Amino acid sequence: MAWKIALAGIGKIARDQHVPSIAASRDFDLAATVTRHEGVDGVENHADIEAMLAARPDIEVVSLCLPPVPRFEYAAAAIKAGRHVMLEKPPGATLAECHALEAMARNAGVSIYATWHSREAASVEAARNWLADKRLKSLKITWLEDVRRWHPGQEWIWEPGGLGVFDPGINALSILTRILPTPVHLAGATLKFPENRQTPIAADLAFRHPDGAEVSAVFDWRKEGDQFWNIEAETDRGTMELSDGGANLSIDGAMVEASDVALEGEYPNLYMRMAEILRTGGIDMDLSPMVHVADAFLLGKREIVAPFHE
Template sequence: MRRPVRVVLIGLGKIARDQHCGALLRNPDFELVCAVDPQVASTQNLPVFPSIEALFSSKIEFDAAAVCTPPQIRKDICEKLFSNGCAVLLEKPPASDLATARSIGTAARKSGSVLFAAWHSRFSPHIDAARDWVRANKVLSGSIEWRENVEEWHPGQTWLWQAGGLGVFDPGINALSILTEIFPADWQVRNAKVSVPLNAVAPDAADFCLHADDITVSASFEFHQREDEIWRIQLVAANGETLELSEGGASLKLRDGAPNILNVNEYDGVYRRFSDLIRANQTDYDLAPMEIAENALLMGLSSNSSE
């Protein structure tokens, strides 16, 4: 019988508490041994250290880490974990910018460490069916609407509005991770516009278009949708067939049919994939969603500065 992979959670914010802890406890391949967070105290069941250095000094043995900190501080954390021979899962987005994300990937390769960019929306239940539909149809156009309430999903998270926090692209990148998974293409960003709140660096709304060959997909992200939140991708084929993925991928509707809604925990799939990667000593580090998000963000900010 294989010994469970011993995991440390780096960062105990909302996403770690709401998703990672439960997924780890449900998966017998893993054992959650401790956590690192300077603002959280230890509990009877889980030791919590204030820093990576304190964790290393504790002599607690671990094999892997799930990094759930704000993206701006991950490079140094990852390099220390790699030097300790640790497999690393990165909550999305993997870093604050594409150059840093690539640097983390390079460090993982040099150390021979397993690295997993955990795009959790790619583990929603209808991804395989949507990918099959795209392969079977000639897609002409599409649209993405990702509108949610920042106060519900990111309460008090000021890092989101700071440099490297991505703002509305933090949730919007989930849509981009789905699109690039079901429809991999050389997506080019055009006509990007963003809205940046006062005293913030990152935007709270964004509109742009994605082009690949003769296909155009419009995208609209918004961070203040207090009611009737929308997480939807629609694609239209040349033969009139349509696909609609909504509820972040939990609902699939084809043409005029009824929506097929499945209640599946994405993070259970995330950790099954992480377990497979660790056992096979492989890396899964796709940065395509990050490339699109950064291009749209920079183009939108540039457009604002030129007006």
């Protein structure tokens, strides 16, 4: 029997990934949406979360796809109403509110899942397995994309809580925290803020590895032309490259895992994982990628760069 699910926040990622993933799932039926704008054809829509929760006590799960800042109130309302909650990345605007949501879910006896879609990219697990028994010498993340292409007109990303370049950068950090056998922590950062914006457009990060490996990341939202989402690692027994956001894996220059479609399988896998959590009554609130982002804002040197205009 499929769970009835409501989808709150019907923007680009919801239409491109969540709606088709739910439609293809054997575990979920999309029973309602929550948005003040255009909903999904053929699906009942409500203007706010409280109205949906009151009207549809039969809906067991709420998947939240709206921006991070308003997400806490929606999640808290759903948990208070006894519904299970699925959170688009990042799971909240602050670490404290994410911890609060987990505590609320435990007290209410419902499941909550902080999703990290990039961990479900086709070659991430193969990379994790390859690195597991090797000594890391260096690892570099290069995450370069064009904000105008991927986030057109989304002003919320430039406001406090919107994360700026860390909105895609946290995807890279979710992979990093999945594939490394030994955790790292941030040692320093430089954050580049357009003079007319509240969040960074680029960032350089340096991490401290317990065994002395050099671990770094470069995020930039100003990349025109070809886009790059790569992770390169050198070990005592060869080199590895995860490219295209984790879709493709090369070992010592030879391709060993490949996927032709960006995001292929990532969101369907998230809903499969949510179904597993529901069946076991579990909670999955791994916040390790978000810790690195928070540390970057704490440690980061601030540089002002040219203004950004859409």
